[in-house]
Amino acid sequence: MSEFILETRGLTKEFKGFVAVSNVDLKVRTGHIHALIGPNGAGKTTVFNLLTKFLPPTAGSILFDGKDVTREAPAVTARRGMVRSFQISATFPNLTVLENVRIGLQRRLGTEFHFWRSAKSLDVLNDEAMALLEAVDLTRFADTVTAEMPYGRKRALEIATTLALEPRMLLLDEPTQGMGGEDIARVVELIRKVSANRTILMVEHNLSVVANLCDRITVLTRGSVLAEGSYAEVSKNPKVLEAYVGSDDIGDAHH
The missing domain is CATH 3.40.50.300 (P-loop containing nucleotide triphosphate hydrolases)
Known part of the structure; x- marks a missing residue:
């Protein structure tokens, strides 16, 4: 380093x-x-x-x-780890906060997740997504539709979806x-x-x-x-x- x-x-x-x-x-x-x-x-x-x-x-x-x-x-x-928060954070307004973070995690893991979407694989992502939401203090908004979030909290969600990519x-x-x-x-x-x-x-x-x-x-x-x-x-x-x-x-x- x-x-x-x-x-x-x-x-x-x-x-x-x-x-x-x-x-x-x-x-x-x-x-x-x-x-x-x-x-x-x-x-x-x-x-x-x-x-x-x-x-x-x-x-x-x-x-x-x-x-x-x-x-x-x-x-x-x-992919080297330099990520700009708004690059990816066209968060999807009609999805829930949890779903948005999960998409961030899927991006990092690549597309293989889209094919064998057993319930179990998504549960793994759910746990990780909830941990990220906890990190940005959004746990109670997990099931909120993103468009209905307070403005200031949307920025926290953008940061959470960026953190899903594990930026350095x-x-x-x-x-x-x-x-x-x-x-x-x-x-x-x-x-x-x-x-x-x-x-x-x-x-x-x-x-x-x-x-x-x-x-x-x-x-x-x-x-x-x-x-x-x-x-x-x-x-x-x-x-x-x-x-x-x-x-x-x-x-x-x-x-």
Whole structure:
């Protein structure tokens, strides 16, 4: 196991002459919760799309666990253990919460399950699915139709279906977006819990969440890395404060 599970070197993405991501060197330490923050338009989502192969880079390379995965197919990289929560979490709204997690487990086990679907094989999955629901505090929603779940709990289900794939590194894109305080607190606890034996890279706009949760923070602005360090370090950095003026105020993370 390498010290850095994920590394980018000179990662660059241009769209018709516009440089969305410029020469980004990112090092995510194994076992850390690492946040990518920055004002709107800083290139955070584009970096995620490059990491998960939604987009090919114009230049630069991506290393996962020491292997160059830059030109690899998205599914191959996902099988190595780098999984983005929303990649798979088109959860099926008309299925129950338990059924959704079971589908996540079937994906991991491959299609052989679809053929010899004896009741016994599905029971094995049920036990595992219930254990995952317990991990994300959704046991009592097991038989709820997903569409009828409270908004904040849907995010927990998305994380549960992602955990079914046994990722080594989890990419979370704005996990608290659109949530009220109570849901945010619950999701923060959930992320802390599931980070126990894996690495997490998250894009997050809510700075109090970042302050509470993250070991290391990379600040992007206009597609480039502006600063990196602990929350205490980056929140005092004059360049970071300046970049945030007129968007979020990083000095007052409790909005």
